[in-house]
Amino acid sequence: MTKIIVKTDGGKVRIRLQDEVHAPVSAVATGAEPLNIPESVTARKALLLPKRLINLMEIRAESAFRPKEEDVELVYALSGSSSVVPDTLHKLSSNTVVEKASRDHIVTSVNGMIEYILKERGDEPQLIVMLHTHPQSTSKPSKQDERYFENAAITAKSLCPDVQVIFGVHAIGSEMVRERQETIKLARNTIRWSSITREHEVSFYTSGGQPYEVEIDG
Amino acid sequence: MDKDIEKLNALLSMDEAGAEIIRLLNETLVDTTKRNMLLIKLNEIRKETSVLILRSELRFTKSEEAVKAIVLDSRKPFTAQEVSSRVGDELRSLKHTTHTSTVLNSLVSKGILGRFKLGYNYYFTSPKEAVNEQLKRRQEIPQRCSPAEIAEETGMPLAVVLDAIEELMT
Numbered sequence: 142m143t144k145i146i147v148k149t150d151g152g153k154v155r156i157r158l159q160d161e162v163h164a165p166v167s168a169v170a171t172g173a174e175p176l177n178i179p180e181s182v183t184a185r186k187a188l189l190l191p192k193r194l195i196n197l198m199e200i201r202a203e204s205a206f207r208p209k210e211e212d213v214e215l216v217y218a219l220s221g222s223s224s225v226v227p228d229t230l231h232k233l234s235s236n237t238v239v240e241k242a243s244r245d246h247i248v249t250s251v252n253g254m255i256e257y258i259l260k261e262r263g264d265e266p267q268l269i270v271m272l273h274t275h276p277q278s279t280s281k282p283s284k285q286d287e288r289y290f291e292n293a294a295i296t297a298k299s300l301c302p303d304v305q306v307i308f309g310v311h312a313i314g315s316e317m318v319r320e321r322q323e324t325i326k327l328a329r330n331t332i333r334w335s336s337i338t339r340e341h342e343v344s345f346y347t348s349g350g351q352p353y354e355v356e357i358d359g
Numbered sequence: 360m361d362k363d364i365e366k367l368n369a370l371l372s373m374d375e376a377g378a379e380i381i382r383l384l385n386e387t388l389v390d391t392t393k394r395n396m397l398l399i400k401l402n403e404i405r406k407e408t409s410v411l412i413l414r415s416e417l418r419f420t421k422s423e424e425a426v427k428a429i430v431l432d433s434r435k436p437f438t439a440q441e442v443s444s445r446v447g448d449e450l451r452s453l454k455h456t457t458h459t460s461t462v463l464n465s466l467v468s469k470g471i472l473g474r475f476k477l478g479y480n481y482y483f484t485s486p487k488e489a490v491n492e493q494l495k496r497r498q499e500i501p502q503r504c505s506p507a508e509i510a511e512e513t514g515m516p517l518a519v520v521l522d523a524i525e526e527l528m529t
Contacts, residue, residue: 145525147506148376156502158528196527197500200491204498232500318482320434337436337488338477 187354188270188307188345189226190332194219195324195357197230198343199336202274202311212276214247215239220258220266224305226358227270231258246285247273251296265301270345272309280312280331280344287350294348307345307353314340329354407516417469425450426462430472436482439463470519489513490523501527 148155198217205215216239219227231254233239238253251271258269271293273286282290286308294306322335330352331344345353371377387393419427429445430437437445439460446453453459463483466472473489474481475496484492493509494500501524510517 144529145521146375147521149379153503154505154507156504156506156524156528193528196491200494200500203495230500234498316477318436318477321488322434336491337434337482337484338492 187225187356189356189358191226191228192324192357192359194227194230195332195334198272198311199334199341201230201232202313202341203336203339205274205276214274214276216247216249216254216271216273218254218258218272219268219270220262221268222264222266224267227268229262229266231261233257249273251293252300255297255300259301266304268305268307269297269301270307270309271297272311272343275310275312277315278312280310280342282308282310282344282346282350286310290346290348290350306348308348309343309345312342312344324357326355326357328352331355332357404517408518417471420462422450422453422458422462423466425453426459427466427471430463430466430483431485436475436484436488438480438482442483464514467514468516470516473515473519473523474513486515486519487523487526489515490520491527494527 144159145156146159148157198219201217202215205213216233218231218233220229220231221227233249233254235253235257238249238257240248240250254271255269258266290308293308297304297306316338318338319335319340321337322333324332324334327333327342328344330346331342332355333340333342335341343355345355347353371381374380384397387397425446426442429442440456442463443453443456443459446459453462463472464474467474467483470486472483473486474483475489475492476482477492490509490513493513494504497504497509499505504524506520506524507517509515510520513520515523
């Protein structure tokens, strides 16, 4: 028995899980399972990442690459109605969010990001994880990234005072056909996996640039 | 016919996209060309889904069995040439890449394998991985994508693409 429902909206196809709550059309919810957060996660204040969301992160990060074009950084965000479990991925590909992107630099509007997240969710989240990619590089933030974390957290908090803001750096390797490798926790704040074409490594940080623990759910 | 109309009415009333389906049908049925296209498409869908119902009962030739096992037992996608080089000596015809390619494409159209293009080569893998790769190329995500176009680009049946999207979402 199929678990998805297809709808069209002005010719565009929207797909959602049958048991998913009726979210706004633009929302990218990943399912509506009841939250079952392990005590170890809440006690340590770790981020609990569902595998389905990790798959969406892979699709989003790899969708930036075009043949014969320079790889550029991109941004996306995760949000959740719990302060430790994200449930939604926001693509943030609009030019009101991304002002300029190059191989090692991206200029974004945090106001635009928060506006999009609020619009897509339809409610104020308890958690926002702002991520940007590092094509063919590491998941370690640069000094510039750390300054961005601080300023972005201040802006986000001014718009959503109760939200927990975390940052992520998503490193992606170069394109080469390879074996898929399941997601593993590489370090306290880092996960790693391989799609059939690229290696992925994502590290999470606080607004002060300190490592933020992550756990894989599922 | 009255009973069929009653049944259709009940199905549309229960469907959350019922109003949208009715609007599209009305728009289509008033135009003879569109009405003809709809009838052809509906019959194509019936044909495609009847093949899928029988998918579990599909019989495979020795060549198909060998090729299917090589691709699905691996976590890495292969080109036809790579599959050809992995075949044992007992299936000599598969030592010819053109024959292997025909077998691979036949398995794709049956919804057993998936296919995507990278550079100048076509790679064969599971339907789920092929749909995942095509979503990336189209800059789409499972919740907002074009399943019919993905089916056309990958050569896989639409119902198999929808199954793969479901797998990616659950």
